[in-house]
Amino acid sequence: MNNEIQIKTLLATIIIEAQKELLSPVEFYNLCQKLRKKNITNKFYFLAPNPNLINFKHHKITAHKLCKFLDKLAYYVSHIAEEGHQELFYLQKLSIRLRNTTRKVVLVTKRRADYQSINSGNAMKIEVEVVGAGMIGRVARLRINDGKDIAFKAFFDPDFVWQHGPWAEIPIGIRLKACQVTKDLPEFLFAGQDWAVWEWIYPHTNPQLRTTGITYEQFAKQEGLTRLNPLNRSNYNPYNMRLDPGGIQKEYWGRRFHDFLRGIVFYFRKVHREGLKSLTPYLSGSSLCYLWLRLVALIFPRVTQTQLRSSHD
Incomplete structure (x- = not known):
């Protein structure tokens, strides 16, 4: 019981940090790793x-x-x-x-x-x-x-x-x-x-x-x-209510390039772990259409935003 109380106390300090400002996935992960190195617990609950x-x-x-x-x-x-x-x-x-x-x-x-x-x-x-x-x-x-x-x-x-997954989504949710x-x-x-x-x-x-x-x-x-x-x-639901937060993070110079590289690493790990068949869901018509829209949005962000606003009106 004392160990459980100690874990909660130490985790509370991390949660307080995450409440004060949006921690990056690396910052949040490192804070948890410091706690893990103390051999108190291998499992965290937030x-x-x-x-x-x-x-x-x-x-x-x-x-x-x-x-x-x-x-x-x-x-x-x-x-x-x-x-x-x-x-x-x-x-x-x-x-x-x-x-x-x-x-x-x-x-x-x-x-x-x-x-x-x-x-x-x-x-x-x-x-x-x-x-x-x-x-x-x-x-x-x-x-x-x-x-x-x-x-x-x-x-x-x-x-x-990376910018998705639990080390990103949990501090996003807490903040x-x-x-x-x-x-x-x-x-x-x-x-x-x-x-x-x-x-x-x-x-x-x-x-x-x-x-x-x-x-x-x-x-x-x-x-x-x-x-x-x-x-x-x-x-999104029909009332434009978001279903989950996605990869929210702070804006910084080179963010898109960094996100792209981390995304490549994620998919490489996925293929290495599950094989090429794991990419099948991303090769559907709707997925390819979405990727095309993403590419257009990166090249012509203002045009895409204007079209989206008009489609919502």
Whole structure:
């Protein structure tokens, strides 16, 4: 218990730093590595699930145990599950006696989503539906104890430090949450090293009806941050509400070139790890069209922005 408190205390200092300013992926990674070198822990968890979102006391499952389960779920979602796949999990705390010692463990039971009528007792029910995949990870919709839907992103290559992935997305989420940038972006909830949990944005979620928070455009102007990429329309709902933050970062000279090089390294690692077939999803008609639009936007940024504004009007 003392070790767990120590970990939380040290992580709190990193989170406070991330709340004060947007840390780059390298800065955030290095802060966590300093903590890892102290041999205190190899796993990091950032922020905690809101008690209003999940009732831990009723199920006797701690937030830490839930996060440990999500570590396993991240591997399952990113490596095994396909789009549209559904699963149902039950987490239940049990006491077992081994060699005259009583230990408390969490039993995880998996059921197909269409077989929900089982005796679950006071177990925590977690419904999982894989809804899609992007460049850096696969997203599943989670529903815990028939509560609100939340977006669970499992990263494909969580160890790689670049402008996407957990080492970028987690400090982005912490900073945006601290500054209440939630008008047209989902709210960051909590995360582990290999996954992140965000507010679920529905097709009917309208930023004009959200009474709190500021828009990202307002915040980006204040902080000197990159603009959101409007070309990938699949990353927006019908009301132009962003589904995830993307690769937000500070603007600096040579940023696009640096991002391009890191992107090449990411895809090289992907091919080396999974083979050339891993690039098949990026060779579809829609993906090639998007890449073409990106190229045009890089060459003629003002023309592209004008066309996008007129298409939204």
